[in-house]
Amino acid sequence: MPNAKQGMRLDLRTLILVLCALTALVMLCASYFASYRVQRQLLIDHALEANRVYAAKLAAITETYIRNALQQLAFSAGVQRQQLADSAALRAETDRVLGQSMAFNSTFVIDANGVLLSVSPAHLRHLVGGRMQSPGVEEALHERRPLVSTPYVSAANNLVVTLSQPIFGADGRYLGYVAGSLYLHERNILNSLLGEHFYKDGSYLYVVDSQRRLLYHPNPQRVGTVVQSNSLINQLGTLRNGTRQLSNSQGVEMLAGFATVPSAGWGVVAQQPLTRTLTPLGDLILNVVGTSAPLALVGFLLLWWLALIIAQPLWQLAAGARTMDSPETAEHLRRVPAWYFEAAELKRALLFGLNLLQERIGRLNRDAQTDPLTGLVNRRGLEFSLALLQAEGRSFSAIVLDIDHFKRVNDNHGHEVGDQVLRRLAELMRSCCREGDLLCRTGGEEFLMLLPGAGLEVAANVAERLRLTVQDTPVEPVGAVTVSLGVARWDAKGGNEPADALGAADRALYQAKQQGRNRVVHA
Structure with a gap:
């Protein structure tokens, strides 16, 4: 027992x-x-935003190139209209346009009947005098306006995209056009702009036109092919920029950021395999x-x-x-x-x-809802607060603001000084708000203040006080900066959504920008 x-x-x-x-x-x-x-989502969000910013930057660079190239061609069109009958002068001008920069692989002049009058480089001059019947020529002759063509096979059997400017006589009569071409299967300015990828983390770029045809791809064999199955490319025509997690045409799950080139209708996509993005996660968990x-x-x-x-x-x-x-x-x-x-x-x-x-999970959640630079609430925290105010039926006023000419600060003083200006603005916002107000950083230099229970007049006074405080507070070494502010109010009994008030405040901010900046406009 x-x-x-x-x-x-x-x-x-x-x-x-x-x-x-x-x-x-x-x-x-x-x-x-x-x-x-939490760490997995942070890695994904960071990769998506980095790809979006990178795609937007390269889209802006490509847009600048196209505008500059069309401007060069416009100047040349003004010269060529006075010498269409002088073959030597035409040849000299096409040589000049080709040689003055790396903008084109070839330049040429075609009259109103589609006859090639001049072309550079010299090895293509055996085509002079012939009538060109390629899709790009017919498109330019038909449109008679500054044009970025869709890709086509030229008379010299090259896959090309042409940029063209019409030539009009002094009497307004259409005389033809001057154009420059990019050989998509050879070295061109598009390769130079996009080929050296800044990120070395497995990301890569590609460019497609409005017909889903690849204009640039790290794999040269795919240039000129049409992408058949890609949900992002299906929507590029309706979206200007953004991020998307998707499977590409090869079935690989990707984290993509994209932007469009407005003048050409091209889409620039920077993407990275999801598996490559999550590679550091194993080391992070091992450290934990x-x-x-x-x-x-x-x-x-x-x-x-x-x-x-x-x-x-x-x-x-x-x-x-x-x-x-x-x-x-x-x-x-x-x-x-x-x-x-x-x-x-x-x-x-x-x-x-x-x-x-x-407490540990709460700390991670707080970190996920806080902007690390300014200490203000980020978009995720803003969405939570808006949902809470709507659920409680509490009216609020919204003040949307951003720093005037902030790009000059970054360009003239560098991003470190720009970050210092953002942190200083966050401090001034705290000094001008009430206890219980929500301060949020919604974008680069864009901020938002939510004032629960405040009327439009009170919010306008707060916005004006903040504007004057920022204006009168120099930030070394930048000096004085200014902000433009838009104010709107959401009435819990009005029947609309909180997002409507934020949209109204955004529009008021846009009006403040249009009216000269450094001012408060309320909806």
Whole structure:
């Protein structure tokens, strides 16, 4: 019988130890999973935004190139209209346009009947005098306006895109056009602009036209082919820029940022394989495990000791139960620590561990909703606050603002000084707002203030006070900067959405910009 009781006592203690160990393991696994999910989303968001910014920058560079090239051709068209009958002068002018920059692979002049009057470089001059019947020529003759053609096969059997300017006589009569071409399968300015990829993290670029035809791709064999299956390319005609997580035409899951070239209708897409983006995640999780493992070991030893303490009163109570007939049993039981006290201590320890986990998850959530540069709320936090205000039925006023001519600050002083200006503006916003107002950074130099319960007049006064404060507060080494502000109000009983008020404030900000900047306009 004693052996059986001894075995029961050991089994109970083992059960408590296993329970404690499983509890600690579950908390650790939950902590690791939360860390993994948050870090994974942060990596994806960062990659998407980096690709979007990079695509937008290259789209802007390509747009600048096209405008400059068309301007060169417009000047040449003015020269050529005076000398269409002089073949030597035509040849000299086409040579000049080709040689003055790397903008084109060839330049040429075609009259109103489609006859080639002049061409450079020299090895193509055997085509002079012939009538050109390619799709690009017919498109330019038909449109009679500055034009970026769709890709076509030229008379010299090259896959080309041409940029052209019409030639009109002094009497307004159409005389033909002057054009420059890019050979898509040879070295061209588009390769030079896009070929050297800034990021070395597996990202790559491609450019498509409005007909889904690839104009540039890291794989030269794909240039000129039509992309058949890609959900992003299907929508490039209706979207100016943005981000998308998708599977490309090869079935690989990608994180893509995109932008369009307005004058040509081209789409620039920068994308990176999802697997490459998440490669650092393994090291991050290992670091978390390495940091928490010693603490977990200490915690396990502590739980083991607590399990012994919990089992000891049960053993003493069992010993007292075996000697119920002894006079000393009552006193002995009174000296046994109360079972519920020990249970409460265990519960408190577990709740303490749970609180630590919740605090850690809460800290990660706060970090995910905070702009790291200014300390203000980011877009994710803004969306949460708007949803909360709408659910509570609380009206608010919104102030949308951005820094006037902020690009000059970055261009003249560098991005580090630009970041200093953004941080200083955030401080001034805090000094001008009320307790309980929400301050948010929504974009590069774009900010938002939510004033719960404030009327339009109060919000306008706050906006004016902030405008004057920013205007009168120099930021070294930039000096004084100014902001333009738009104010609108959302009435919880009005039946519209909070996003409508933000849109109205955006439009008011746009009016402030149009009216000269450094002013407040309210909807």
